[in-house]
Amino acid sequence: MSENSxxxxxxxxxxxxIAGVSIATVDRVLNNRKDVSESTRKKIKDLIxxxxxxxxxxxxSLSVKNNLSFAVLxxxxxxxxxxxxxxxxxxxxxxxxxxxxxxxxxxxxxDQEDVNTFEKLNSAxxxxxxxxxxxxxxxxKETELxxxxxxxxxxxxxxxxxxxKGCSSMGYIGPDLTSTGRLAANLTSYLVKGKSTLxxxxxxxxxQNYAYLNTKIDGYSNYLKDKNAxxxxxxxxxxxxxxxxxxxxxxxxxxxxxxDLIFVxxxxxxxxxxxxxxxxxxxxxxxxxFDFLYENVNYLAKGTIDFLICQRPDKQGYMALNYLYRxxxxxxxxxxxxxxxxxxxxxENYLFYEN
Amino acid sequence: MSENSxxxxxxxxxxxxIAGVSIATVDRVLNNRKDVSESTRKKIKDLIxxxxxxxxxxxxSLSVKNNLSFAVLxxxxxxxxxxxxxxxxxxxxxxxxxxxxxxxxxxxxxDQEDVNTFEKLNSAxxxxxxxxxxxxxxxxKETELxxxxxxxxxxxxxxxxxxxKGCSSMGYIGPDLTSTGRLAANLTSYLVKGKSTLxxxxxxxxxQNYAYLNTKIDGYSNYLKDKNAxxxxxxxxxxxxxxxxxxxxxxxxxxxxxxDLIFVxxxxxxxxxxxxxxxxxxxxxxxxxFDFLYENVNYLAKGTIDFLICQRPDKQGYMALNYLYRxxxxxxxxxxxxxxxxxxxxxENYLFYEN
DNA sequence: CTGAAAGCGCTTACAG
DNA sequence: CTGAAAGCGCTTACAG
Numbered sequence: 001m002s003e004n005s006x007x008x009x010x011x012x013x014x015x016x017x018i019a020g021v022s023i024a025t026v027d028r029v030l031n032n033r034k035d036v037s038e039s040t041r042k043k044i045k046d047l048i049x050x051x052x053x054x055x056x057x058x059x060x061s062l063s064v065k066n067n068l069s070f071a072v073l074x075x076x077x078x079x080x081x082x083x084x085x086x087x088x089x090x091x092x093x094x095x096x097x098x099x100x101x102x103x104x105x106x107x108x109x110x111d112q113e114d115v116n117t118f119e120k121l122n123s124a125x126x127x128x129x130x131x132x133x134x135x136x137x138x139x140x141k142e143t144e145l146x147x148x149x150x151x152x153x154x155x156x157x158x159x160x161x162x163x164x165k166g167c168s169s170m171g172y173i174g175p176d177l178t179s180t181g182r183l184a185a186n187l188t189s190y191l192v193k194g195k196s197t198l199x200x201x202x203x204x205x206x207x208q209n210y211a212y213l214n215t216k217i218d219g220y221s222n223y224l225k226d227k228n229a230x231x232x233x234x235x236x237x238x239x240x241x242x243x244x245x246x247x248x249x250x251x252x253x254x255x256x257x258x259x260d261l262i263f264v265x266x267x268x269x270x271x272x273x274x275x276x277x278x279x280x281x282x283x284x285x286x287x288x289x290f291d292f293l294y295e296n297v298n299y300l301a302k303g304t305i306d307f308l309i310c311q312r313p314d315k316q317g318y319m320a321l322n323y324l325y326r327x328x329x330x331x332x333x334x335x336x337x338x339x340x341x342x343x344x345x346x347x348e349n350y351l352f353y354e355n
Numbered sequence: 356m357s358e359n360s361x362x363x364x365x366x367x368x369x370x371x372x373i374a375g376v377s378i379a380t381v382d383r384v385l386n387n388r389k390d391v392s393e394s395t396r397k398k399i400k401d402l403i404x405x406x407x408x409x410x411x412x413x414x415x416s417l418s419v420k421n422n423l424s425f426a427v428l429x430x431x432x433x434x435x436x437x438x439x440x441x442x443x444x445x446x447x448x449x450x451x452x453x454x455x456x457x458x459x460x461x462x463x464x465x466d467q468e469d470v471n472t473f474e475k476l477n478s479a480x481x482x483x484x485x486x487x488x489x490x491x492x493x494x495x496k497e498t499e500l501x502x503x504x505x506x507x508x509x510x511x512x513x514x515x516x517x518x519x520k521g522c523s524s525m526g527y528i529g530p531d532l533t534s535t536g537r538l539a540a541n542l543t544s545y546l547v548k549g550k551s552t553l554x555x556x557x558x559x560x561x562x563q564n565y566a567y568l569n570t571k572i573d574g575y576s577n578y579l580k581d582k583n584a585x586x587x588x589x590x591x592x593x594x595x596x597x598x599x600x601x602x603x604x605x606x607x608x609x610x611x612x613x614x615d616l617i618f619v620x621x622x623x624x625x626x627x628x629x630x631x632x633x634x635x636x637x638x639x640x641x642x643x644x645f646d647f648l649y650e651n652v653n654y655l656a657k658g659t660i661d662f663l664i665c666q667r668p669d670k671q672g673y674m675a676l677n678y679l680y681r682x683x684x685x686x687x688x689x690x691x692x693x694x695x696x697x698x699x700x701x702x703e704n705y706l707f708y709e710n
Numbered sequence: 711c712t713g714a715a716a717g718c719g720c721t722t723a724c725a726g
Numbered sequence: 727c728t729g730a731a732a733g734c735g736c737t738t739a740c741a742g
Contacts, residue, residue: 379714417720
């Protein structure tokens, strides 16, 4: 009926006393250091198990003097999208938490429309004596070169947001992009029934750098293909960040295609919302897009956007630092791939979403 | 371009040295204790701000010897539903984390079908010298009495999972149940179009204790009413935990009503999934229900259940302890109501859900 | 009003 | 192979 959790923690001192050794020896077996006789090692291990002893990680972090330094290399927030700001928030939460453990964390923000800024910061990171670097790999080729350099200097690398398969030394933390696309397709099947025209829209300057958008599109298309539904799927690019240009492009597309649903493959979906808000004369299609950004939520709340799919960029940032913390401090194994939850937001649950 | 976060933390010792005082004095102003002259207090406060000094909470937690004790009073897991087990997992995560701060946490599990067990545990809690108790208020009247007693003994009370308005001293952590119902209705509008019959199903023994289910139903019905859709909404109770009995009841309802969609108001939705799996001769309605339980997810994966709405019971448990920690240790204000995220799970995103 | 000293539960040299 | 002692950054009596 009552499940007692004594949670009166036994300490290293008690263990030492019971075992009849000093705390230094207990510490040695705790941390798997050598120079302990097998017999006392066993005795202490048994005691630890018996009393379910767990070291106080706060005490540990206080006394251990680690000289760890992590770098974070992500895009800076543009005026077009606050996406990376969310990621940065998670990073900052991590900095706040882990600097208490004496870890030094530095953030480097590059311009995702200017590969030069990325390369300049590469040098800064390489000369900064870091133990690991968290990278959002927008520029594929340049990132691969950078990771090569890191490997030479024994700097661990970890990707967030999107992956380059087999490239980084510690793996990838972020959404499974294929599933993300499939989910969008799944929601599509609830929004439009029967014979319909679906428009997939890539909106951004420098689209060549966003190869990972194709992964989402593949997931989307394959899902619908498997369902044998009667859909026309059309993919279009709008390689611009300027609303007027985008408006022109959308007007053309509306004329040409008149879609029943628009699936925007990134967080720029709010411009499509804006477009249909400003053009009430057009028949508004169902709209699906990405990310919990202020402008997006705005059109979700109005009912212009039907679903937002969210990948918790802030959690990605935090979990990346957490992963490094667990690897370097707690000596946990590398885990390689950590898929983030994929959240669905509608007009009815967005208020309670914590990014 | 590069945002430096030095995160080389300055310590109390440095502050003391710069100010020309002892660390004890710095500690006094840090913790707003009296017995410091206004002039030195100001000097130190300025220094703290100037250097952005933040105390190391782990060092603090090590040295402070708080005598805190929290109780947790929730239903035990029944064989019918693992829901409370998820909550318990979150609690355990919290115990693991906060027992490092010297907090003592005890869990008491009552039988939600037997009010006597609840009342017995009330006495145990009252005589256990706790500073606060987290309660899942299934039995309304008895909980109100218990909270009264707690108030007399200066034990803080905090509700999780469902609320009794204005009753507890610290508020409520859990989903906004009206919105939860509205979300189910919102999803309903994607699943069925045109003239349809919707069946709302309450499944559980002792339904009189689950008054909060009506809040969900109200949210659900009001949403659809506002939409002026052409829906027949029928509410039915199946006050049983026995599958054979439930099967009989469902057979009767199928005959009588033949719904286009079934909305199960709690986590027992898997039995409805099972029912339609075992009766392929019946036309399967769309199905919406609650909670990320193994059996539910099973029928979600098969496509029998269309949507699961999840309220993160584990997070509720953890956040409740976290709230107490922040209130008692970090001296933060009471916050009263902490709505939990309401998650939507489909066949395409459940794999990545972390409860 | 202020400071010196002990202690929280660990880890880290250092000595044997 | 083992232990005594110092120290991590705070808080807590205690003494003045």
